[in-house]
Amino acid sequence: MVTPLDLIRKKRAEAVSRIIGKGYLAAKRVYVGMATCEIAAGSKEVMEVFKQAIAKGIVKDVYLSQKGCAGRCNLEPTVEVIETGKMPVRYGRIDADKARQIIEKHLKGGQVIEEWVIG
Amino acid sequence: MMEYAITICEGPTCIGRHADRLRAILLEELAKRGLKDHVRINISGCLGMCHKGPFLVVNPGYTIYGGVTESDIPVIVEEHIVKDRPIARLAVQEDHLFNRFYRIFGDVGFFGKQMRITLRNCGIIDPENIDDYLALRGYEALAKVLTEMTPQQVIAEVKQSGLRGRGGAGFPTGLKWELTAKQPGPEKYVICNADEGDPGAFMDRSAIEGDPHTILEGMIIGGYAIGSNHGIVYIRAEYPLAVRRLEIAIQQARQHNLLGKGILGTNFDFDIEIRLGAGAFVCGEETALIQSIEGARGMPRPRPPFPATSGLFGKPTLINNVETWANIPVIILEGAKWFSSIGTETSKGTKVFALAGCVVNTGLVEVPMGTTIRQVVYDIGGGIPGGKRLTAVQTGGPSGGCLPESYLDTPVDYESLAKAGSIMGSGGMIVMDETACMVDVARFFLEFTQSESCGKCTPCREGTKRMLEILERIVQGKGRPGDIERLERLGNMIKKASLCGLGQSAPNPVLSTIRHFRDEYQQHIEQKRCPAGVCKALLTYTITDACVGCGACKKVCPVGAISGTKKEKHVIDQAKCIRCGQCYTTCKFNAISRS
Missing domain, CATH: 3.30.70.20 (Alpha-Beta Plaits)
Known part of the structure; x- marks a missing residue:
C-alpha cells in the first residue's frame, strides 16, 4: 500500500527535480529579498535589474529566486550570491545601481564587493 | 588558499563541555600555522544539537564535527582547512530542519547567535513556490502524522513538547488541542490568528510572507488531531502581500492534494479559507475574532464557554497564533523530546521577537526561551547606537511593560517577564535610549489601547479614557499631586475588572513605568520637568x-x-x-x- 509518507517522498523528489530543471545547479544562485519590508526598501527595482540581466544574456549560468525576509531590517534590500564550495555572500542595502555593479564585478568578474557585505 | 568560517556552538551544554577551551586551542592552532586571516571564528548560541556537543561547523560546505576533543582540533585544521579534505570520521550527520538556514546565514553574527525554528525557511526559500518548501521536507510532518500517528498520539506529542501559545498568553497548546478534540460532534473549526496589531510588531507578517506553507501544514495537522475539516486564517487586510502569498500557497497545496478531499490518499478532508479583518486591535482577542468571522461587530464576550467548547458558530474551535502553528511541523518531525530540550523549565522552544527602536541591528530575532533580554539587545542587536545609554526595553507592545537597565538579565520566558512587570506578548521588543521619556511612552501606548478599546465593558472604555486624561495633563505640565496614585488605582481596577485581554493588559505600560521610573513621573508633576527632553510643554x-x-x-x-x-x-x-x-x-x- 502507498502511504502518505511514500507519496510525500515522491513529491519531494519531483519538487527537487523541478527546481533543478529551472537551473538550480547553475554556477551562481542569486536570492533577492521580496517581503513587504524589502519591497518598501526598493527590492523590486533590484529584482528587475537581475531579471533583465539574465533575460538579455548579460549574465549566464545564474539561478535567480525571490525569498522572504530573513529579518535584517536595517540592511534591506538584501541580496545573496551563493556559489557551491564558496562562502555564501550576503549583500545589504542594495539598490538598482549597486545591483548592476554586483552583476558586473561579482557575477561576471568573480569579485566580491566587500564594502556591501553583511558580516 | 580557501576562506573558511568556523562556527563554535557556545550554548549552555556545549560550554559545560568546554567549548570555550576548544575555541582557545583552535585560535592557537590557526595562529601557529599563520591561517588566522583565512579562517573566521564565530560563536553561536545553542544550535539544538546538544547531544553531539561540543561541536564545530565548518563553512562552506556546512560540515558538522561533533563530540570534538582537544586532540581533534589540530587534525581538523590540518585536514579540512589546510588540505580542504573534510574528515568523514569526525563529521556528524544532523539533518535538522533548520540546518539550511545556517548553511547560508550561520556565520553572520546577527543570525548565528539565534536559533531559527519557526523562521527556519524565512529568507532562504521562494515563498510563492511550493517546490521550495517540499524540497526542505515540507509537508513531511503531515504525511508522518497521516501515516503513523493517531489523533491522540499527535495531541500527546504536542502536549509533551511543552509548547505554549505564542500569541502572548502562553496557554499550553497541547491542552487546548485536547480540550477541543474531546468535544463531541463532527463540525469543528481550526483558526489561525494572524491579526497582528501591536505597533511595531511584524513577526507574523514576516513568517507568512517568508514561509506560508509551514503555517498551513501546522493547521492541517491540527485539524487531523481534533477532528476538524475546516480551517480559517484570520488576517488583516493591511497585509496584502501576506494575504496573496497565503492564497497562492493554499492553491498550490490543493493542487498537490495536501488540502481538500482525501488528503494524500487518506480519507481525511481538510480545507483552509482566508478571512480578512479590518484591522481592529481587539479582533486579536479570540472571542472578538470569532465574532468578526461570523460577520458580527468584533467584540469580545465573557469566557467560559471557551472557544474549545463553543467557538465559531457555536462549534468547538481550535485557535492558535501564527507562530504557534509554525512550531507544529518541527515538533512532529524532530520530536517532542528534542523540542522540550530547548528553553526553560516552564517555557519550551524558541520565541520570535521584532527587535526595533534604538538598537544597532534592528530585525527579526528568534532565540531559545531563557535567553536574557541583555543577550538579545547587545549580543544580537549590537547594543545602542551613538554611544547612548539604554533607558528601557519594552516588550509585549501595548499590553506589555517597560523594563529598566537593572532588569536586562531577565530571561525571556512567560513567568520571568510577568514577574518583572511586563509580559511576553506576541513578540514586540522596543529598545529605548536616554532620549525616550517614559511618561510619554506610557501615554503613547495608552492612547493606542484607549482608541482601540471596543467600548463594551465600562472599566476599559471609561477607565483607559480617564487614565489617558491624567497622562496628558502630566505631559502638558499640568500634573497634580496624587496623580501617580490615581493612575495606579485606576490601572489596577481596569486590570481586574475588564472583560477581555485588551482591557486587562492596557494599564501595563503605565503601571510598569510607574514601578520602574517613578522619579520621572515625579519630576514631571512636581518640578514640571521632562528629564529626557521630550515633553514639549515642559521644555x-x-x-x-x-x-x-x-x-x-x-x-x-x-x-x-x-x-x-x-x-x-x-x-x-x-x-x-x-x-x-x-x-x-x-x-x-x-x-x-x-x-
Whole structure:
C-alpha cells in the first residue's frame, strides 16, 4: 500500500527535480529579498535589474529566486550570491545601481564587493 | 588558499563541555600555522544539537564535527582547512530542519547567535513556490502524522513538547488541542490568528510572507488531531502581500492534494479559507475574532464557554497564533523530546521577537526561551547606537511593560517577564535610549489601547479614557499631586475588572513605568520637568554664551522668536517660542540649551 509518507517522498523528489530543471545547479544562485519590508526598501527595482540581466544574456549560468525576509531590517534590500564550495555572500542595502555593479564585478568578474557585505 | 568560517556552538551544554577551551586551542592552532586571516571564528548560541556537543561547523560546505576533543582540533585544521579534505570520521550527520538556514546565514553574527525554528525557511526559500518548501521536507510532518500517528498520539506529542501559545498568553497548546478534540460532534473549526496589531510588531507578517506553507501544514495537522475539516486564517487586510502569498500557497497545496478531499490518499478532508479583518486591535482577542468571522461587530464576550467548547458558530474551535502553528511541523518531525530540550523549565522552544527602536541591528530575532533580554539587545542587536545609554526595553507592545537597565538579565520566558512587570506578548521588543521619556511612552501606548478599546465593558472604555486624561495633563505640565496614585488605582481596577485581554493588559505600560521610573513621573508633576527632553510643554530653550551670533537659529525659527545682531549673542523670546526644537538641532556650536 502507498502511504502518505511514500507519496510525500515522491513529491519531494519531483519538487527537487523541478527546481533543478529551472537551473538550480547553475554556477551562481542569486536570492533577492521580496517581503513587504524589502519591497518598501526598493527590492523590486533590484529584482528587475537581475531579471533583465539574465533575460538579455548579460549574465549566464545564474539561478535567480525571490525569498522572504530573513529579518535584517536595517540592511534591506538584501541580496545573496551563493556559489557551491564558496562562502555564501550576503549583500545589504542594495539598490538598482549597486545591483548592476554586483552583476558586473561579482557575477561576471568573480569579485566580491566587500564594502556591501553583511558580516 | 580557501576562506573558511568556523562556527563554535557556545550554548549552555556545549560550554559545560568546554567549548570555550576548544575555541582557545583552535585560535592557537590557526595562529601557529599563520591561517588566522583565512579562517573566521564565530560563536553561536545553542544550535539544538546538544547531544553531539561540543561541536564545530565548518563553512562552506556546512560540515558538522561533533563530540570534538582537544586532540581533534589540530587534525581538523590540518585536514579540512589546510588540505580542504573534510574528515568523514569526525563529521556528524544532523539533518535538522533548520540546518539550511545556517548553511547560508550561520556565520553572520546577527543570525548565528539565534536559533531559527519557526523562521527556519524565512529568507532562504521562494515563498510563492511550493517546490521550495517540499524540497526542505515540507509537508513531511503531515504525511508522518497521516501515516503513523493517531489523533491522540499527535495531541500527546504536542502536549509533551511543552509548547505554549505564542500569541502572548502562553496557554499550553497541547491542552487546548485536547480540550477541543474531546468535544463531541463532527463540525469543528481550526483558526489561525494572524491579526497582528501591536505597533511595531511584524513577526507574523514576516513568517507568512517568508514561509506560508509551514503555517498551513501546522493547521492541517491540527485539524487531523481534533477532528476538524475546516480551517480559517484570520488576517488583516493591511497585509496584502501576506494575504496573496497565503492564497497562492493554499492553491498550490490543493493542487498537490495536501488540502481538500482525501488528503494524500487518506480519507481525511481538510480545507483552509482566508478571512480578512479590518484591522481592529481587539479582533486579536479570540472571542472578538470569532465574532468578526461570523460577520458580527468584533467584540469580545465573557469566557467560559471557551472557544474549545463553543467557538465559531457555536462549534468547538481550535485557535492558535501564527507562530504557534509554525512550531507544529518541527515538533512532529524532530520530536517532542528534542523540542522540550530547548528553553526553560516552564517555557519550551524558541520565541520570535521584532527587535526595533534604538538598537544597532534592528530585525527579526528568534532565540531559545531563557535567553536574557541583555543577550538579545547587545549580543544580537549590537547594543545602542551613538554611544547612548539604554533607558528601557519594552516588550509585549501595548499590553506589555517597560523594563529598566537593572532588569536586562531577565530571561525571556512567560513567568520571568510577568514577574518583572511586563509580559511576553506576541513578540514586540522596543529598545529605548536616554532620549525616550517614559511618561510619554506610557501615554503613547495608552492612547493606542484607549482608541482601540471596543467600548463594551465600562472599566476599559471609561477607565483607559480617564487614565489617558491624567497622562496628558502630566505631559502638558499640568500634573497634580496624587496623580501617580490615581493612575495606579485606576490601572489596577481596569486590570481586574475588564472583560477581555485588551482591557486587562492596557494599564501595563503605565503601571510598569510607574514601578520602574517613578522619579520621572515625579519630576514631571512636581518640578514640571521632562528629564529626557521630550515633553514639549515642559521644555525651555535658551541661548548660552557659546553663541557666536551666526544667525542660523534666527533664520530657522518658524515664529520669529529669536533676535540678535550678527556676531553677538542671540536671545529667544520665551513668550513667542513654540518649543519646536529647530534652533536646537540647527545650531552648530551647541549654544542652545534645552531643559
